[in-house]
Amino acid sequence: MSQPQIHVAGMSSDFPEGQIVGRLLEGKELIFIRRSGSVLAFDGLCTHQPIKLSEFGEILGGKLICHAHGGVFDLDLGGEVLREPPCDRLRSFRCEESFGQVHVFID
Numbered sequence: 001m002s003q004p005q006i007h008v009a010g011m012s013s014d015f016p017e018g019q020i021v022g023r024l025l026e027g028k029e030l031i032f033i034r035r036s037g038s039v040l041a042f043d044g045l046c047t048h049q050p051i052k053l054s055e056f057g058e059i060l061g062g063k064l065i066c067h068a069h070g071g072v073f074d075l076d077l078g079g080e081v082l083r084e085p086p087c088d089r090l091r092s093f094r095c096e097e098s099f100g101q102v103h104v105f106i107d
């Protein structure tokens, strides 16, 4: 397994509370969501079909809803599926914030 590489996802101000921010980093679609002050990072494509969650997703409390077919993921449980049709959890990525920037670790 390769070592995770750290990438700058953007400035802290680019990630307002409760919004989905999409980024293409290292050829990967990722989404970033600030929740209770902390920035979380997840795979940016739904695990049901490769639909961009930055376009079809909505945050409702601690849940991420994919409006393509109604799938729901739990943000606080690392992207666990709460409602099908997706069967697989949304992969999460380690994220850190320092010196006014958001960094994500991608392997």
Ligand code: FES
Binding pocket: 046, 047, 048, 049, 050, 051, 066, 067, 068, 069, 070, 071, 085, 086
């Ligand atoms: S593509 Fe997300 S629920 Fe179908």
